[in-house]
Amino acid sequence: MVAAIVPFGVTAGVAGLDAGLGAALTLGMSLIVFAGASQLASIQLIDAGAAAPLVVLTALIINLRMLMYSAHLAPHFQHLGAGSRSLMAYILTDQAYALTISRVMTRGSDGFNHWFYFGVALPLWGVWQLATAFGYWAGTAMPPAWELGFIVPLIFLALLVMSISSRPGVIAALVAGSLSVLGRDLPAGLGLTLASLAGIIAGVMAEGRRRG
Amino acid sequence: MVDPLWWMVAAIGVGTFLWRGSFLVFGHGLQMPDLVRRGLSYVPPAVFAALVLPGLVQWQGDGSVDAPRLLAGAVAGLVAWKTRATLPTLILGMIALWSLRALLPA
Numbered sequence: 257m258v259a260a261i262v263p264f265g266v267t268a269g270v271a272g273l274d275a276g277l278g279a280a281l282t283l284g285m286s287l288i289v290f291a292g293a294s295q296l297a298s299i300q301l302i303d304a305g306a307a308a309p310l311v312v313l314t315a316l317i318i319n320l321r322m323l324m325y326s327a328h329l330a331p332h333f334q335h336l337g338a339g340s341r342s343l344m345a346y347i348l349t350d351q352a353y354a355l356t357i358s359r360v361m362t363r364g365s366d367g368f369n370h371w372f373y374f375g376v377a378l379p380l381w382g383v384w385q386l387a388t389a390f391g392y393w394a395g396t397a398m399p400p401a402w403e404l405g406f407i408v409p410l411i412f413l414a415l416l417v418m419s420i421s422s423r424p425g426v427i428a429a430l431v432a433g434s435l436s437v438l439g440r441d442l443p444a445g446l447g448l449t450l451a452s453l454a455g456i457i458a459g460v461m462a463e464g465r466r467r468g
Numbered sequence: 469m470v471d472p473l474w475w476m477v478a479a480i481g482v483g484t485f486l487w488r489g490s491f492l493v494f495g496h497g498l499q500m501p502d503l504v505r506r507g508l509s510y511v512p513p514a515v516f517a518a519l520v521l522p523g524l525v526q527w528q529g530d531g532s533v534d535a536p537r538l539l540a541g542a543v544a545g546l547v548a549w550k551t552r553a554t555l556p557t558l559i560l561g562m563i564a565l566w567s568l569r570a571l572l573p574a
Contacts, residue, residue, distance in 0.1 A: 259554075260553070260554030260555050263554075263558055277473070281471065281474065281477065284474070285480075288477050288478065288480075288481035289477060289480050289481045289484055291484050293515075293516070293519070294480065294484065297519055298480060302473065302476075308472065308476050311480075312476055312479045312480055315480040315483075316483045316484065317511075317515060318515050318519070319480075319483070319484045319487050320487060320508065320511045320515075321508070321511045321512045321515070322488045323487040323488075323491075323508060324505075324508040324509065324511070325488075326487065326488055326489065326490045326491040327490065327500060327505075329492060330491035330492045338493065341489075341492050341493045342489060342493050344492055345485060345488040345489035345492045346485060346488065346489075348488040348492070402566075403562075403565060403566075403569075404562075406523075406537070406540070406561070406562065406565050407558055407562065408523060409519075409523025409524055409541065410541075410544050410557060410558050410561040411554070412516050412520040412523065413516075413520045413541060413544055413545055413548060413557065414544075414548045414553075414554040414557040414558070415512070415516045415554075416512075416513060416516035416517055416519075416520050416548075417549050417552075417557075418552055418554075419512035419516055420513050425509075425510060425513040426513070428510040428513045428514040428517070429514060429516070429517035431514070432513070432518040433517035433518060433520065433521035434521065435518070436517070436519075436521050436522055437521045437525050440522050447518075447522075448519065448522075451518040452511075452514045452515045452518045453514075454514075455510065455513070455514025455515075455517060455518060456507050456510045456511060456514045458510075458514075459507075459510030459514060460503070460506050460507050460510060463506060
């Protein structure tokens with residue numbers, strides 16, 4: 257899970273290079289946004305000529321899951337100062353969340369959870385910065401015939417499969433995925449946004465039916 | 469003049485920090501309405517599916533689906549499901565794509 261951020265970060269660097277973003281913007285994005293899936297998606301959208309508000313909206317929908325992680329983690333770290341909690345927020349990732357919450361669940365609040373969190377999240381942050389920089393630097397050396405761009409959907413695929421944990425989750429994915437393919441001719445970003453929202457609603461409704 | 473893309477990156481960065489800091493920094497006492505909490509749990513499958521499918525289902529110039537791409541995606545999906553790990557998914561997915569490109573007539 258943690259090792260996978262290396263190819264992920266390298267891919268984000270290559271994508272920035274291919275889209276003609278320039279080194280400063282590609283690496284700046286890693287520093288300022290530091291959220292891989294949204295970085296890859298917004299680079300794709302910029303490359304496709306999407307309108308700026310739609311790029312921002314899409315990226316923020318992709319990152320909305322961080323709100324859920326924040327809510328799950330917050331009760332366990334209230335003893336920390338605002339500065340530490342702000343740093344925790346800035347370096348919050350899928351991996352840091354998943355590993356920390358499973359430690360909290362098994363060990364409870366033993367006073368070391370924040371050290372564990374920083375021990376996971378800070379190295380991830382550093383590796384991410386280096387990996388995007390390397391990708392940007394090495395990107396020109398990669399022959400187009402290798403189709404390394406295919407790694408982008410593969411990364412999203414791995415994230416997708418690991419995010420599905422219930423039948424309503426499958427339904428949310430099926431609805432969003434098929435609508436996203438159907439809506440591909442809409443202005444870049446709009447199809448993805450609408451399909452995601454429809455998928456979320458379908459998931460909630462499917463869960464409601466199961467309960468009801 | 470500043471490249472307008474910087475404003476976009478800044479907006480995404482600020483918004484993402486607000487998501488991340490929502491409960492951790494700004495409001496641990498907040499209660500999320502039940503519907504919002506349930507909706508949020510379907511954000512990852514919906515968003516990732518909306519991102520991945522158009523990348524796997526692509527039409528070629530003659531109107532046919534790019535079969536190696538779709539099949540390699542199916543192989544990678546199976547690997548991801550069985551291993552729950554990203555690295556084997558990426559490696560076997562790329563090997564599947566290269567093999568299918570070599571085997572199937574273009």
